[in-house]
Amino acid sequence: METLERLLREHPFxxxxxxxxxxxxxxxxxxxRFASGDFVFKAGxxxxxxxxxxxxxxxxxxxxxxxxxxxxxxxxxxxxFGWAWLYPPYxxxxxxxxxxxxxxxxxxxxxxxxxxEADHDLGYELLKRFLREIDRHLxxxxxxxxDMYRVNL
Amino acid sequence: xxxxxxxxxxPGLHGPMTPHFVPITRAARExxxxxxxxxxxxxxxxxxxxxxxxxxxxxxxxxxxxSLSGDPEKRDTLTHTIRAIGSITHPLxxxxxxxxxxxxxxxxxxxxxxxxxxxxxxxxxxxxIGLAPLxxxxxxxxxxxxxARRVIVLCGARTPDDLLFAREFANWSGPDGFEVxxxxxxxxLSWKGRVGVITDLIASARFxxxxxxxxICGPEVMMRIVAGDLASRGLDGARIYMSMERNMRCAVGACxxxxxxxxxxxxxxxxxxxxxxxxxxxxxxx
Numbered sequence: 001m002e003t004l005e006r007l008l009r010e011h012p013f014x015x016x017x018x019x020x021x022x023x024x025x026x027x028x029x030x031x032x033r034f035a036s037g038d039f040v041f042k043a044g045x046x047x048x049x050x051x052x053x054x055x056x057x058x059x060x061x062x063x064x065x066x067x068x069x070x071x072x073x074x075x076x077x078x079x080x081f082g083w084a085w086l087y088p089p090y091x092x093x094x095x096x097x098x099x100x101x102x103x104x105x106x107x108x109x110x111x112x113x114x115x116x117e118a119d120h121d122l123g124y125e126l127l128k129r130f131l132r133e134i135d136r137h138l139x140x141x142x143x144x145x146x147d148m149y150r151v152n153l
Numbered sequence: 154x155x156x157x158x159x160x161x162x163x164p165g166l167h168g169p170m171t172p173h174f175v176p177i178t179r180a181a182r183e184x185x186x187x188x189x190x191x192x193x194x195x196x197x198x199x200x201x202x203x204x205x206x207x208x209x210x211x212x213x214x215x216x217x218x219x220s221l222s223g224d225p226e227k228r229d230t231l232t233h234t235i236r237a238i239g240s241i242t243h244p245l246x247x248x249x250x251x252x253x254x255x256x257x258x259x260x261x262x263x264x265x266x267x268x269x270x271x272x273x274x275x276x277x278x279x280x281x282i283g284l285a286p287l288x289x290x291x292x293x294x295x296x297x298x299x300x301a302r303r304v305i306v307l308c309g310a311r312t313p314d315d316l317l318f319a320r321e322f323a324n325w326s327g328p329d330g331f332e333v334x335x336x337x338x339x340x341x342l343s344w345k346g347r348v349g350v351i352t353d354l355i356a357s358a359r360f361x362x363x364x365x366x367x368x369i370c371g372p373e374v375m376m377r378i379v380a381g382d383l384a385s386r387g388l389d390g391a392r393i394y395m396s397m398e399r400n401m402r403c404a405v406g407a408c409x410x411x412x413x414x415x416x417x418x419x420x421x422x423x424x425x426x427x428x429x430x431x432x433x434x435x436x437x438x439x
Contacts, residue, residue: 070339071342
C-alpha cells in the first residue's frame with residue numbers, strides 16, 4: 001500500500017493532493033500493465049476505472065464502419081484518462097488501446113464514487129482535477145477541429 | 154534554352170529586384186504536396202541568416218516568397234522547401250533537376266541565432282510547412298553541439314504522412330540535450346506516435362522557462378496559441394519569436410502588400426519578437 005500511495009503522490013494528476021485524501025484513495029488503487037496492442041477498454045463496456053499513466057502510450061480510438069479505425073488522441077506518461085465512471089450510464093465512449101507497453105494505476109470507479117460520497121471535500125477536490133482534464137481534452141478537440149494545417153486556397 | 158536563360162543574368166542588370174537564373178540541382182519529394190528544391194547558389198560568398206527568405210521566379214507563373222530551409226554553411230546551394238498550395242507553388246512542386254528558375258534575395262530579418270546560442274534551452278516549434286524555416290536553425294545548433302544547452306524540437310502535422318523531414322529526426326536528436334518530438338492531428342491504426350495537438354507537446358516538455366528561448370513557425374492560429382501556452386509556462390514574451398507570413402511581393406518594403414499594422418513583414422520580419430506583434434495578433438482585420 002505504501003508503494004501505491006507513493007506512486008499516487010508522484011503522479012502529476014494528483015500533484016499537491018492532501019495526504020489524507022491520498023491515503024483514502026489508495027484503497028481504490030491498483031497497479032496495472034498492458035502489453036502493446038492490448039485493449040484497456042472498449043466502447044460500450046461498463047466504465048469502471050480511471051487510469052493514471054506511469055509509462056507508455058495509450059490511444060483513444062473509434063471505429064467507423066466506412067472509415068476504419070481513427071486515433072482520436074494519445075495519452076502519455078504523466079497523463080490520465082477515463083472519467084465515464086463518474087456519471088451514468090457509466091459506459092465507455094471510445095476504445096482505449098496500448099500503443100506501447102503501458103504501466104498505469106487504475107483507480108476503481110465505484111470505489112472512488114463511494115469515497116467521494118462519504119467525503120465531499122475529496123469529491124470536490126477530485127472533481128476539480130477531472131474538470132481540468134476534461135477541459136484540456138475539449139480544447140484539444142477544438143484545435144483538431146480547426147484543422148490548422150489545412151491548405152487555405 | 155538553359156544558356157539563353159542564363160544570359161538574362163548578365164552583369165549590369167542586377168539590383169535588389171532582379172533575379173538570378175539558376176538551375177535546380179536536385180528536387181527531393183518530402184510529402185505528397187511538399188518538395189525541397191536545391192538550387193545552384195549564384196553568390197556562394199554570401200551567407201543567409203536562418204529565417205530569411207528568397208523570392209523564387211518561375212517563367213509564366215510569377216514570383217513567390219519562400220524561406221530558406223537548408224544548411225547555411227553549405228554555401229554552394231540554396232535550399233527551399235515548398236508546399237504546393239497556389240498558382241506558383243504548384244508548378245514549382247513539379248519541377249525537376251536541371252530546370253531553371255529565378256531567385257533573388259535573401260531578404261528579411263531572420264531568427265536570433267546568437268541569442269539562441271546563449272540560451273539554456275532552445276524550443277523550436279514548427280507546425281506543418283512551418284518546420285522548413287526552422288531547419289537552418291537546427292542545422293546551426295546541431296553543428297555547435299557540446300555545450301550544456303538543450304534544444305527541443307516540437308513538430309506538428311495533420312497526419313503522419315505530412316510530417317516534414319521525419320527522416321532527419323533521428324540525426325537531430327541525441328544524448329547531448331537534443332530532443333525531437335512530433336504529434337499529428339489524426340492517425341491511423343498503424344501509427345505508433347502521438348496524436349493530439351502541438352500544445353500537448355508543450356505541456357509535456359520539460360524545461361526551465363527562465364533560461365529558455367522559443368522560435369515558432371506555422372499557421373498563425375497555431376503560433377498564437379503556442380505563444381500563449383509558452384507565456385503561461387513562464388517564458389518571457391521577449392524571448393518568444395514568430396515567423397509571420399503575408400503576401401510578399403517586392404520583398405524590400407516598397408510595395409506595401411505585406412503590411413501588417415505598422416510593419417512590413419518582408420522588411421521588418423518575417424521573424425518578430427512576440428511583444429512587437431502580440432497586440433496585432435487578435436485583430437481580425439489584420
